[in-house]
Each structure stands twice: as structure tokens, then as C-alpha cells.
Amino acid sequence: MAEKKEIIPKKHPMPVQDPRERIRNFNEVALGYDEETAVAEAKRCLQCKKEPCRQGCPVEVDIPAFIRMVAERDFEGAIKKIKEKNALPAVCGRVCPQENQCEKYCTLGKKHEPVAIGRLERFCADWELARGVFPQEVAPPTGFKVAVVGSGPAGLTCAADLAKLGHKVTVFEALHVPGGVLMYGIPEFRLPKRVVQAEIDNLRNLGVEIVTNAVVGKFATVDELMEEEGYDAVFIGTGAGLPYFMNIPGENSCGVYSANEFLTRVNLMKAYLFPAWDTPIKVGRKVAVIGGGNVAMDAARTALRLGAEESWIVYRRTEKEMPARHEEVENAKEEGIKFAFLTNPVRILADEHGWVKGMECLRYELGEPDESGRRRPVPIPGSEFIMEVDTVVVAIGQAPNPLVPRTTRGLEIGKKGNIVADPATGATSKPGVFAGGDVVTGAATVILAMGAGRIAARSIHAYLMSKKA
Amino acid sequence: MFKILEKEVFSPVIKKMVVEAPRVARRCQAGQFVILRVQENGERIPLTIADFDREKGTITIVFQEVGKTTKLLGTLNAGDYILDFVGPLGTPSHIENFGTVVCVGGGVGIAPVFPIARALKEAGNYVISIIGARTKELLFWEDRMREVSDELLVTTDDGSYVRKGFVTDVLKELIEQRGKENINLVLAIGPQPMMRACCKVTGEYGIKTIVSLNSLMVDGTGMCGCCRVTVGGQTRFVCVDGPEFDGHQVDWDILARRSATFRQEEQRALELYTGQCKCGGGN
Ligand SMILES: Cc1cc2nc3c(=O)[nH]c(=O)nc-3n(C[C@H](O)[C@H](O)[C@H](O)COP(=O)(O)OP(=O)(O)OC[C@H]3O[C@@H](n4cnc5c(N)ncnc54)[C@H](O)[C@@H]3O)c2cc1C
Ligand SMILES: Cc1cc2nc3c(=O)[nH]c(=O)nc-3n(C[C@H](O)[C@H](O)[C@H](O)COP(=O)(O)OP(=O)(O)OC[C@H]3O[C@@H](n4cnc5c(N)ncnc54)[C@H](O)[C@@H]3O)c2cc1C
Ligand code: SF4
Ligand code: FES
Numbered sequence: 048m049a050e051k052k053e054i055i056p057k058k059h060p061m062p063v064q065d066p067r068e069r070i071r072n073f074n075e076v077a078l079g080y081d082e083e084t085a086v087a088e089a090k091r092c093l094q095c096k097k098e099p100c101r102q103g104c105p106v107e108v109d110i111p112a113f114i115r116m117v118a119e120r121d122f123e124g125a126i127k128k129i130k131e132k133n134a135l136p137a138v139c140g141r142v143c144p145q146e147n148q149c150e151k152y153c154t155l156g157k158k159h160e161p162v163a164i165g166r167l168e169r170f171c172a173d174w175e176l177a178r179g180v181f182p183q184e185v186a187p188p189t190g191f192k193v194a195v196v197g198s199g200p201a202g203l204t205c206a207a208d209l210a211k212l213g214h215k216v217t218v219f220e221a222l223h224v225p226g227g228v229l230m231y232g233i234p235e236f237r238l239p240k241r242v243v244q245a246e247i248d249n250l251r252n253l254g255v256e257i258v259t260n261a262v263v264g265k266f267a268t269v270d271e272l273m274e275e276e277g278y279d280a281v282f283i284g285t286g287a288g289l290p291y292f293m294n295i296p297g298e299n300s301c302g303v304y305s306a307n308e309f310l311t312r313v314n315l316m317k318a319y320l321f322p323a324w325d326t327p328i329k330v331g332r333k334v335a336v337i338g339g340g341n342v343a344m345d346a347a348r349t350a351l352r353l354g355a356e357e358s359w360i361v362y363r364r365t366e367k368e369m370p371a372r373h374e375e376v377e378n379a380k381e382e383g384i385k386f387a388f389l390t391n392p393v394r395i396l397a398d399e400h401g402w403v404k405g406m407e408c409l410r411y412e413l414g415e416p417d418e419s420g421r422r423r424p425v426p427i428p429g430s431e432f433i434m435e436v437d438t439v440v441v442a443i444g445q446a447p448n449p450l451v452p453r454t455t456r457g458l459e460i461g462k463k464g465n466i467v468a469d470p471a472t473g474a475t476s477k478p479g480v481f482a483g484g485d486v487v488t489g490a491a492t493v494i495l496a497m498g499a500g501r502i503a504a505r506s507i508h509a510y511l512m513s514k515k516a
Numbered sequence: 517m518f519k520i521l522e523k524e525v526f527s528p529v530i531k532k533m534v535v536e537a538p539r540v541a542r543r544c545q546a547g548q549f550v551i552l553r554v555q556e557n558g559e560r561i562p563l564t565i566a567d568f569d570r571e572k573g574t575i576t577i578v579f580q581e582v583g584k585t586t587k588l589l590g591t592l593n594a595g596d597y598i599l600d601f602v603g604p605l606g607t608p609s610h611i612e613n614f615g616t617v618v619c620v621g622g623g624v625g626i627a628p629v630f631p632i633a634r635a636l637k638e639a640g641n642y643v644i645s646i647i648g649a650r651t652k653e654l655l656f657w658e659d660r661m662r663e664v665s666d667e668l669l670v671t672t673d674d675g676s677y678v679r680k681g682f683v684t685d686v687l688k689e690l691i692e693q694r695g696k697e698n699i700n701l702v703l704a705i706g707p708q709p710m711m712r713a714c715c716k717v718t719g720e721y722g723i724k725t726i727v728s729l730n731s732l733m734v735d736g737t738g739m740c741g742c743c744r745v746t747v748g749g750q751t752r753f754v755c756v757d758g759p760e761f762d763g764h765q766v767d768w769d770i771l772a773r774r775s776a777t778f779r780q781e782e783q784r785a786l787e788l789y790t791g792q793c794k795c796g797g798g799n
Binding site for chain 1: 540542543553557558559560584585599600601603604734735737738739740741742744745746751756769770773774776777778781784785788
């Protein structure tokens with residue numbers, strides 16, 4: 048910070064689709080920086096010697112270096128720099144909660160707005176995607192075979208890193224397309240599926256084989272992959288895809304969806320294009336989404352785009368405790384999503400055809416902090432009231448996918464059904480088997496899953512090399 | 517892509533296909549199903565594994581054309597490909613020597629009953645099978661069912677073949693004849709009303725009855741809960757906890773209502789499809 052530099056206090060705004068327009072389509076909301084804006088934003092960076100921003104990045108992207116290159120208009124250098132550490136920059140630049148990560152530690156952020164690191168990362172990745180992706184170097188073959196189970200961000204990152212080290216990697220994915228939550232969960236208007244697919248194709252160029260329609264635990268178990276199919280190591284990145292329901296009366300009425308079902312129909316199966324695409328979806332006039340995370344925001348905003356007249360977020364705490372990304376809460380508000388805070392349903396009411404017609408709710412107040420540090424919501428006795436709605440989406444969280452944990456011999460499983468793995472290595476209780484991402488931590492973030500995939504790749508490599516010796 | 521090796525037309529609306537799917541064939545067991553997607557803009561639909569050949573790496577499916585996707589599937593021929601074909605899904609049937617088991621297959625439900633009846637027979641059970649269809653031309657696999665059964669009873673709703681009456685009528689007569697204490701288990705697969713009716717009959721005699729539920733599904737791997745049903749007062753996922761359940765514990769009303777969730781949309785998709793199809797191809 049030696050040179051004197053004029054400080055620009057605010058981030059350069061990113062152009063977005065007009066809220067009145069965008070609630071009628073599934074196109075991406077945020078439109079991205081153009082070159083001039085990106086360069087101008089990059090010039091805000093102070094190039095701090097201590098690089099505080101880097102400690103906030105779970106995969107340790109060399110943030111000041113890539114930003115300097117953007118400022119110098121060396122976009123090719125910038126994207127290469129990012130990709131040394133991050134296999135999915137177009138995704139991360141869009142969906143990371145930067146306010147809790149890199150941007151939280153940015154020096155500028157102490158007095159002003161932090162550098163828009165996420166937007167710059169996204170700019171670089173989009174710049175490359177528009178030109179076709181640069182090939183990456185791959186080490187000579189080692190002769191080892193690794194199976195990666197699940198093609199979410201954890202599995203994809205692990206696969207990419209192992210392939211670069213010269214191992215033969217096969218990814219097994221249960222669904223018909225790879226990508227995990229990036230494909231079935233996060234909506235098109237936040238993360239265009241062509242962006243995800245382009246980044247995945249990139250992995251294929253590294254020699255990673257992706258087998259879809261392959262449910263591990265059903266067509267073969269992890270043990271069989273190792274004992275019969277000759278895989279030397281396995282990485283499990285099967286995510287937290289098991290939806291929680293509220294277990295309240297009426298929950299199996301028609302018109303009650305888990306967020307997973309709702310979003311899978313819309314994103315993976317493209318039900319928003321019905322009948323050109325065959326999978327149907329039905330939303331009523333007034334939709335209530337239960338929960339306050341990213342999943343709830345996505346479901347509520349999706350409902351609006353499917354034609355709901357009113358879309359409500361019903362959350363038992365207050366706005367301050369909502370775990371959703373800040374930007375998405377803002378976007379949701381702009382789009383006219385309504386919020387009922389300190390409210391939770393206790394019963395779902397159905398009409399004579401079994402369809403949802405309302406929810407009996409209780410009002411809450413905040414009590415003492417719980418183990419998560421957030422103040423616990425306490426129901427107010429006698430505060431029952433009826434909220435009239437005709438569609439309910441339950442977005443109160445997901446548990447780790449149980450299939451692989453249940454069918455793998457000798458795997459230690461935690462209390463919540465998660466796989467127990469050493470955070471420093473990704474090693475599980477079973478030799479040669481590593482795990483990471485949501486299946487270990489419970490539902491978390493894209494970048495944490497990627498970080499876990501990277502750590503596991505490093506120790507799988509060490510494990511294989513020690514086998515060789 | 518999964519190649520169709522053989523196609524057999526049982527009747528204008530019921531077809532059999534043998535599909536090359538070695539990974540599914542290697543491990544599948546009686547009672548399991550697959551999910552398939554015919555083409556890129558298609559939906560995922562569940563179909564039971566009606567037979568399998570581990571050596572050849574093939575899976576046999578039998579389906580009834582009831583809507584857009586099954587009709588579209590029905591237009592494919594040997595040599596064509598199915599885009600996605602995933603399995604084996606669901607929990608295999610619980611097979612042991614129960615004693616005397618009655619296997620009831622209604623309509624296209626005859627196909628899923630077949631591998632279970634075979635496994636029960638191999639496990640040493642005395643297998644009495646009852647198969648039925650609306651009319652003679654909808655009946656199939658009489659010969660195959662006979663092969664895996666000690667006794668086979670056949671019926672048609674309209675009396676066009678063997679005898680007139682529903683499978684439930686035959687089931688009731690059988691129980692009366694043999695005595696409820698001589699029947700250890702009933703397995704019923706077919707349309708929901710038929711399974712429900714079978715459970716009503718066996719409930720009166722207190723005979724344990726297993727049904728294979730056909731709820732709506734999306735992923736079929738337990739991640740969405742679209743397939744959930746209420747069994748014994750608890751929410752269960754048909755695709756992972758089932759598809760087989762104790763029929764006397766199933767809340768049939770909820771199942772029927774949930775199955776009808778998208779009826780209007782299904783109707784619309786079908787009309788659009790058959791409308792388009794008049795210009796050429798189809799059947
Ligand atoms: C709607 C929604 C919105 C979100 N928004 C954000 C956001 O804005 N920012 C953010 O950082 N995070 C967000 N998250 C969280 C983030 O997506 C997850 O933390 C992340 O995807 C976890 O990655 P993963 O690789 O562990 O698992 P997943 O992405 O869940 O991938 C697991 C994969 O494994 C497959 N699989 C499961 N079982 C098997 C099996 N037996 N055999 C083979 N394959 C199997 C699954 O089909 C899936 O493809 C969101 C999540 C959701 C649901
Ligand atoms: C585990 C499981 C195994 C199955 N096995 C077979 C099988 O071996 N052979 C076979 O022919 N069918 C089977 N089914 C039913 C089959 O999945 C449906 O017939 C199919 O999804 C209909 O798709 P469609 O687009 O052609 O019709 P749609 O347009 O979806 O529906 C047309 C009509 O069929 C009804 N329908 C839709 N889905 C189902 C369903 N799941 N069960 C009963 N009725 C339904 C609708 O209510 C509507 O009246 C199975 C279902 C499950 C859940
Ligand atoms: S902390 Fe902020 S200003 Fe400093 S180098 Fe990182 S991005 Fe630039
Ligand atoms: S079909 Fe999705 S959980 Fe069963």
C-alpha cells in the first residue's frame with residue numbers, strides 16, 4: 048500500500064435484469080461485468096502484501112495476483128491464475144457467499160465496500176468460456192484407478208485434481224447429468240446450466256470419465272468397486288440430498304413438495320418448459336416456502352416465475368438469522384417475495400380433494416442462543432392463525448444421502464448419518480476410502496465441498512504413491 | 517444410451533422390451549425397478565424389472581401405454597436406444613420359505629409378479645398364482661406364470677377367457693376353499709384399486725398381504741420425496757423403503773390422491789403428443 052491511491056469506496060454495480068421483467072423468465076438475473084467495469088473494479092484493489100482476502104477463500108485462490116492481471120487487462124493470465132486453485136470459477140463467482148469469505152477479509156471492506164472479488168472471478172471465467180476453454184496440463188499416467196462417487200462440486204474437484212496428477216478417474220453419478228446441486232438445485236436464473244456443463248466438459252478434457260445413471264450401492268457397492276472392479280481408491284462425495292420433512296399432520300397432502308422435488312422438477316427436468324419438456328409441475332396462486340436458506344430463496348423465486356401470484360417465505364426466526372446469501376435475499380425482495388418471520392406451520396390443511404388449502408401456524412419469539420449461536424425460536428402459546436395457501440414447499444434442510452454410507456462395509460457414520468472423515472485429509476475409517484463435501488459436513492456450501500475435494504485428492508495421491516513404494 | 521434388443525407386442529397397449537443394461541442386470545433382484553428417460557426432453561418414469569439375464573446383461577420390461585411417455589416408448593423398436601436407464605432401484609422383495617403363497621397379478625401387474633413368484637418358488641414355497649385382465653387380449657405370460665407356479669388361476673373381467681370375474685373374486689374363493697390358515701402370504705401387484713381390493717379381501721381373513729406401490733416418482737433414489745406414502749401412520753419413500761409394503765398398513769386414499777396430482781398436465785401432454793403424431797409414424 049506504499050503508493051498513494053485514490054480509494055473508490057463502492058463496488059462497481061453489476062447490471063441486472065429488471066425485476067419486473069425477470070420474474071417472468073428463467074434467464075440469469077445478474078448480467079456480469081463488461082471488460083471496462085472489470086478493469087475499473089480490479090483497480091480498486093490495494094494489492095495488500097498480507098493478502099488478507101486469501102485466508103477467506105477455502106481453496107486459496109491467489110486473489111491479489113489474478114486481480115492485478117485483470118487490472119492489466121491480462122484476462123488470460125488471470126483465469127489461468129484462478130484455475131491453479133479453482134476448477135469451477137464460473138460457478139463459484141456466482142454462488143459463493145463472498146460476504147462471509149474472501150470479501151469479508153478484504154482490507155477495503157473495513158471502511159468501505161470490499162473489492163467485488165466474486166464478480167471479478169466470474170468475469171474471468173465467463174471471458175474464457177466465451178472463447179473456448181484453454182487446455183490444462185496433465186501428468187503422465189500413474190497406472191492407478193480412482194472411483195469418485197457423486198458429481199457435485201466435491202466429486203468434480205477431486206476428480207479434476209486427481210486427473211491432473213495422472214490417475215485414471217471414473218466419476219459415478221446417480222442422476223442422468225453430472226453436477227449435483229449445481230444442476231438439480233440451484234436455479235437457472237442464478238446459475239445457467241450451460242455454464243455448469245461447460246465447466247464439466249472441461250473436466251472431460253482432462254481425461255475424467257463420467258458415468259451417469261450409476262447409483263453406487265445399487266449397481267455395485269463401494270466394496271465391489273474396489274474388490275471386483277480394481278479401483279485403488281474411492282472418493283465419496285454424494286452430498287446431503289435427503290430432504291427433511293416437518294412431520295406435521297397433513298404434510299402428505301397434494302401440493303406439498305420438498306424443495307428438492309420442486310427444484311429438481313424445474314431445474315433438472317425443465318418443468319418450466321412443460322409441455323415442450325415432459326415433466327410437469329404445478330403451483331397454485333399463493334405459495335408458502337418454509338425455511339430461510341438459499342434453498343428456500345430459490346424455491347420462492349422459482350414459484351414466482353412459474354406464475355404464482357404471491358410467494359411467501361415462512362421462517363421461524365428473523366431476517367438476521369437467515370442463512371441465505373445476502374445478494375439472493377436482496378434479489379428476492381426486489382422481486383416481491385413476501386416474508387413471514389417468526390412464524391412456523393404446525394399443521395397443513397387440505398380440501399375435500401386432498402389438496403392444500405392452508406397452514407395452521409404459530410408465531411414465535413427469540414429466546415436464548417442455541418448451539419449454532421443463533422437465538423432459539425420459542426413458540427408463543429395461543430398465537431395460532433391460519434395462513435391460506437395452495438402450495439407448500441418444505442425447505443428446512445437435507446440430511447446426508449444414506450445409500451452409500453449404509454452399503455459400505457467398515458465406514459464410520461456420525462450421528463446425523465454423515466460419513467466421518469478427517470477434515471485434514473478426507474480419510475474415512477476404511478482404508479483407501481475418502482470422503483468430503485455435504486455428505487461429511489451436512490448441507491454447507493459449494494466452495495467448502497470443493498475445498499474438501501481438493502484436500503482428499505491430495506491425500507489420495509499420497510496414499511497411492513505410498514502403495515507404489 | 518441403452519439398446520433395445522427385442523420388442524414383443526402383447527396387445528396394442530402392452531409391450532415387452534429386452535434392454536441391454538449389463539450394470540443393472542448384474543445385481544438386480546426380484547421386486548426392484550428401473551427409471552428410464554426415453555429422450556432428451558423426456559420425463560423419468562419407473563418400470564419394474566420383469567425379468568433379467570445376468571449372462572447376457574439384459575433387463576426385460578413390460579409396460580402399458582397409459583400416457584405420453586409410455587406411448588412414446590412403445591414407438592421404439594429393436595435396435596433403437598433408450599437415453600437413460602438407471603437401476604436396480606428399490607428394496608428387493610423379501611424372499612423366504614413362507615409355506616403357501618398366493619401371487620396375484622392384475623393387468624400389466626402380471627409382469628412384476630413374475631420374477632417374485634419365481635424367486636418364491638425357488639425358495640421352496642408352494643406358489644398359487646392368480647392372474648387377470650380386463651379382457652382376453654390384455655392377458656400375457658400365462659405360460660411363463662404357469663412355469664413358476666404350482667397352480668395357476670386365470671380370469672378376465674368380461675369373461676372373454678377362462679372365466680368371468682376380478683382377481684379379487686378368485687382370491688376370495690381360493691381362501692374360502694383352502695382355509696385361511698393354509699395360506700401364509702398374499703402378494704398383490706396391479707392397479708391401485710385392485711391392490712386395495714385384494715387387501716380388503718385378505719384383511720377379513722387376517723392374511724398378511726404385500727403390495728408393490730406405484731406412486732409418482734422423479735429421481736427414484738430417495739432425494740425428493742415425491743413418492744412418499746403414509747404406511748402405518750408414518751411417511752415412507754416408495755423408491756427406497758419400498759416399493760413393497762404391508763398392504764394393510766397403506767393409506768390408500770392419500771396414495772390415490774397424490775397419484776392424481778398431475779392428471780391435467782398428463783392429459784395435456786398426451787393430447788399434444790397424439791395430436792402431433794397423426795401426421796406420420798405412431799401406431
Ligand atoms: C437449492 C440450493 C441452493 C444452494 N445455493 C448455494 C449457494 O448459493 N452457494 C453455495 O455455496 N452453496 C449453495 N448450496 C449448497 C451447495 O450446493 C452444496 O453445499 C454443494 O453442492 C455440496 O456439494 P457436494 O459435492 O458435497 O454434493 P452435491 O452437490 O449434493 O452432489 C452430490 C452428487 O452425488 C450424487 N449421488 C448421491 N448418491 C449417489 C450414489 N449412491 N451414487 C452415485 N451418485 C450419487 C448426487 O446425485 C449428486 O449429483 C445450495 C444448495 C441447494 C440445494
Ligand atoms: C415402482 C414402479 C413400478 C412400475 N412398474 C410398471 C411396469 O412394470 N409396467 C407398467 O406399465 N407400469 C409400471 N409402473 C407405472 C408407470 O410408471 C406409469 O404407467 C408411467 O409412469 C406412466 O407414464 P406416462 O407418461 O405414459 O403416463 P402419464 O401421462 O404419467 O399418466 C397417464 C395415466 O396413468 C396414470 N399413472 C401415472 N403414473 C402412474 C403410476 N406410477 N402408477 C399408476 N398409474 C399411473 C395417471 O394417473 C394417468 O391417469 C410402475 C410404477 C412404479 C412407481
Ligand atoms: S484484501 Fe481486498 S484490497 Fe487487499 S489484496 Fe485482497 S482483494 Fe485486494
Ligand atoms: S422418487 Fe424421489 S424420493 Fe422417491
